[in-house]
Amino acid sequence: MTEETPALLKDILDPQALETIGDAGVAASPHFDRPVFLSAALAGLDALSIMERVRHIADALHTALPGDYAVALDIVRAMAPRLTHGFQAMAVTEYVARYGLNDFDRSMEALADLTRFGSAEFAIRPFLAADTPRALATMRQWAGSADEHVRRLASEGARPRLPWAARVPALKADPTLAAPILEMLKADPSLYVRKSVANHLNDIAKDRPEWLLGRLAAWPQDDARTAWIIRHALRTLIKKGDPAALALIGVGHGAAVSVRDFSIAPSAVHLGDRIAIKADLASDSSENQRLVVDYRVHYARAGGKSAAKVFKLKTFELAARETASLGISQTIRDFSTRRHHPGRHEVELIVNGQTMATAAFDIPVTD
The missing domain is CATH 1.25.40.290 (ARM repeat domains)
Incomplete structure (x- = not known):
């Protein structure tokens, strides 16, 4: 067919x-x-x-x-x-x-x-x-x-x-x-x-x-x-x-890592724009670690409320004392199941189930 x-x-x-x-x-x-x-x-x-x-x-x-x-x-x-x-x-x-x-x-x-x-x-x-x-x-x-x-x-x-x-x-x-x-x-x-x-x-x-x-x-x-x-x-x-x-899946709860950078650019976007999410993770362990890295976006809603959604970033093996740079981009656009509202959108970096860092981007009010 x-x-x-x-x-x-x-x-x-x-x-x-x-x-x-x-x-x-x-x-x-x-x-x-x-x-x-x-x-x-x-x-x-x-x-x-x-x-x-x-x-x-x-x-x-x-x-x-x-x-x-x-x-x-x-x-x-x-x-x-x-x-x-x-x-x-x-x-x-x-x-x-x-x-x-x-x-x-x-x-x-x-x-x-x-x-x-x-x-x-x-x-x-x-x-x-x-x-x-x-x-x-x-x-x-x-x-x-x-x-x-x-x-x-x-x-x-x-x-x-x-x-x-x-x-x-x-x-x-x-x-x-x-x-x-x-x-x-x-x-x-x-x-x-x-x-x-x-x-x-x-x-x-x-x-x-x-x-x-x-x-x-x-x-x-x-x-x-x-x-x-x-x-x-x-x-x-x-x-x-x-x-x-x-x-x-062979992953511990939490990880011996430090977040050296977690950023979102640009900091203000409109519908149709793309955001770039970047994270640098440094191992604090003398052993290799398996990491599941996600990010949670708290989408602004009317009345000051928010609704969270978790996205996958990367699952990988981080070598002892090594540093990994991770990145992903995402288009800010409406779906039938999710509509964007003006306001501040908090984003959490989650490593092995634990929040390790936060950042944010804004969707400004338009006329």
Whole structure:
């Protein structure tokens, strides 16, 4: 599939994409009603967000497919290889989520097939909510698949805090329910799968940090793939300076270092400007030290309040009595999840979980 990201995310599923889906339906079966699909899919499309469009298109597919679900599902599965973007395929998998709950086994088999073309991580959620043990049992079988897309779905679909997805009540109550799946994938050869496992474990860290630390402490790190998952799974706890999390990646809490310089330039910026953050660390130890260096920005908010966010700077080995110069630049710009306000922005330099120095930059008030 060829995938291009437009200026607005929702425009991935624009009228041209609907034409592509309609063409795929006609190519898959003469029983697919393309005009009916396009009429239903185009209605009200412009006002919808990307995930609303996914659901809207799934409902439009329902109007154009045969009423017999088994027949319709065969058509849907034949459509998927003809689609040109993962979000198009996600809309097709959403059809299964919305209309296939009463045919559990057939639908789950279809999702394992369709996920190769556009992840079925969202479409699996209603099945997990409807019958959590049954769905997890099937997904545990998927964890042994030869296909990395299916193995990833076993982990990603069961994430307790999957972004953009509805929470599954059973996983919200016990975010560790998919632990047997994660055990099977803890040394997966695919980075695509390992990223999902790490993200899944990081979700658990936000609700059950003690469980996570105990589980990961039992995982052997002599396999580089497992060690990679552990490091990335612990990122939230490491940013918080959790001593047990730091110990699991071979880092002590705190470090024998002196900060010779911690500076931010320029000291005053406007939206769109870049700041350069510089830190010079000198070892005070006669032994080598493994350092995890982060920085925490306290973003100014209205009313004199602030909101903090931790960013990674560098993880490295500092030789005995040596000095290291670190630097990074960051553009000051708004995101949908973070808007900048005028005021003083304090920045902390964090070494192995402890604040070692502070600096600041200002965003001035503009007319």
